[in-house]
Amino acid sequence: MFRGINHLNLDAKGRLSMPARYRDSIQQKCSGSLVVTADTDRCLLIYPLPEWEQIEQELMRLPSREKQVRRLQRLLLGHATECEVDGQYRVLLPPPLRKFAELNKHAVLIGQGNKFELWDRDTWVEERESWIEEENKSNSIAASLENLSI
Secondary structure (H helix, E strand, C coil): CEEEEEEEECCCCCEEECCHHHHHHHHHHHCCEEEEEECCCCCEEEEEHHHHHHHHHHHHHCCCCCHHHHHHHHHHHHHCEEEECCCCCEEECCHHHHHHCCCCCEEEEEEEECCEEEEEHHHHHHHHHHHHHHHHHCCCCCHHHCCCCC
C-alpha cells in the first residue's frame, strides 16, 4: 500500500526521484515498471504496471458508445505512458504529461493505496483547501461513506 504525502522536486529533465520508503514496494510489485497517466483533476496518476493493467482491462470492458466512457478512456488510456524507474529510482515524466498537470519544479506525491497522485505543489495546496472548505459547508455525506468510521 502506498500512503502518505511527499514533497519533491523535479529535476531539470523532468525526473521525479521516488521516495526511499516506496522503493522496495515498487521493485517487488512491478520491477520498476510504472504507468503514468492523466487524471480529471489535472494531476498525474502513477500505477505499478500490474495495477494499471487491471484498470486498463476494466476501462476496456466499459461500453465505449457512451460519451462519458469514451472521454474517460481517451484521457486515461490515451495518456498512459510506461515509464521505467532507473538505477537511482528516478522516473522521467513525459513532457506532455508534465504540461497537462502543470508540473514545475515543486511537486507533491500522494500515496493512494494502489497508486500515487502527483500534483504541482501550489495546485495541490489550492485544491486541498478548496475540498476541505467544500466539505465543511456541505451537510450531506455520500452514501458510500455513511458507514465509514475514521
